Amino acid sequence: MKAILFHRHGGPEVLEYADFPSPEPGPGEVLIKLEAAALNRMDLWVRNGWPGLKLEYPHIPGADGAGTIAALGEGVTDRAVGDRVVINSNLGCGHCEFCLAGQDNRCQNWHLLGETVRGTYAEYVAVPARQVYPLPDDADPHMAAAAALVFHTAWHSLITRGNLRPGESVLIVGASGGVNTASIQIAKYAGATVYVVGSSPEKLALADLMGADYLIDRSAEPNWAKTVYRMTNKRGVDVVVDNVGTTFPLSFRAARKGGRILTVGNTGGPKFEIDNRFVFAKHLSIIGSTMGTLADFAAVMELVLAGKLKVALDRAFPLKDARAAQERLESGQQLGKITLSIEER
Numbered sequence: 001m002k003a004i005l006f007h008r009h010g011g012p013e014v015l016e017y018a019d020f021p022s023p024e025p026g027p028g029e030v031l032i033k034l035e036a037a038a039l040n041r042m043d044l045w046v047r048n049g050w051p052g053l054k055l056e057y058p059h060i061p062g063a064d065g066a067g068t069i070a071a072l073g074e075g076v077t078d079r080a081v082g083d084r085v086v087i088n089s090n091l092g093c094g095h096c097e098f099c100l101a102g103q104d105n106r107c108q109n110w111h112l113l114g115e116t117v118r119g120t121y122a123e124y125v126a127v128p129a130r131q132v133y134p135l136p137d138d139a140d141p142h143m144a145a146a147a148a149l150v151f152h153t154a155w156h157s158l159i160t161r162g163n164l165r166p167g168e169s170v171l172i173v174g175a176s177g178g179v180n181t182a183s184i185q186i187a188k189y190a191g192a193t194v195y196v197v198g199s200s201p202e203k204l205a206l207a208d209l210m211g212a213d214y215l216i217d218r219s220a221e222p223n224w225a226k227t228v229y230r231m232t233n234k235r236g237v238d239v240v241v242d243n244v245g246t247t248f249p250l251s252f253r254a255a256r257k258g259g260r261i262l263t264v265g266n267t268g269g270p271k272f273e274i275d276n277r278f279v280f281a282k283h284l285s286i287i288g289s290t291m292g293t294l295a296d297f298a299a300v301m302e303l304v305l306a307g308k309l310k311v312a313l314d315r316a317f318p319l320k321d322a323r324a325a326q327e328r329l330e331s332g333q334q335l336g337k338i339t340l341s342i343e344e345r
């Protein structure tokens with residue numbers, strides 16, 4: 001098969017478009033002929049590498065993908081060759097105490113497709129059959145692939161962990177990243193009022209298009225916590241979605257007493273200082289999570305495929321141009337998700 005692979009960590013130049021043997025579906029797995037893959041920031045981190053990350057080279061990046069089942073591994077009876085599917089990249093082992101309790105994103109032997117196992121920048125990928133969700137015949141594979149990881153992550157954080165309720169107010173720190181864009185849609189669907197703080201008018205325009213109620217331009221209002229405080233009549237918001245991390249000091253100020261700070265990442269860097277006085281004096285809860293469960297994936301993909309949650313798509317590149325696609329993601333110029341066309345039906 002054709003695939004994008006790399007033999008060492010580095011910049012976009014380490015990516016090669018090359019031939020690589022197609023994977024074989026093992027017991028309980030399905031082989032998927034991919035139509036589309038979607039890029040995530042994680043792809044760049046894996047390519048760059050970090051201390052302790054051990055990959056089997058050559059590595060194939062990519063967590064997100066949608067396509068058609070091309071072959072079944074031993075023992076798979078609930079899927080059929082020809083079924084169109086979208087992949088849930090959160091790979092639990094299926095048999096530890098957490099997987100058995102339906103908390104597969106807390107699995108003791110957890111993997112993410114494209115991170116520690118070969119991923120979706122390829123014509124074929126093999127995954128456990130439980131990792132695929134059915135895709136209607138008329139569904140756009142780019143939309144489905146682009147939705148999967150970010151909507152799954154945002155749903156688990158806001159709904160399952162964050163317990164977001166109708167009538168609550170949510171502040172989202174960052175206007176254009178995939179998880180943040182999905183969070184706007186999910187918070188609106190849940191009946192919340194949504195505030196978004198963004199770095200530029202273009203990015204805020206996307207947040208507006210996704211349904212945000214109040215837009216705050218960080219370049220004009222660097223102390224946006226004060227702005228939120230003023231906009232909420234000195235109450236603060238019920239929930240802050242902060243996947244930047246270094247912005248926690250401002251998020252603590254913007255939250256109401258008893259507010260929840262939800263975090264699934266740290267695009268601003270992993271380490272920063274916090275002022276603990278805010279945490280106890282304001283009764284704050286900091287709620288972390290990563291990815292989501294099988295049940296979350298089914299719940300959120302049903303809404304995406306029914307058109308109740310909109311997916312912002314930036315641009316699609318042919319598989320062979322994955323390097324240009326990653327360069328665009330790295331530049332931060334994209335508005336919405338970047339995808340790869342692998343094969344059109």
Ligand SMILES: [Zn+2]
Pocket residue numbers: 092093094095096097098099100104106107108109
């Ligand atoms: Zn497990």
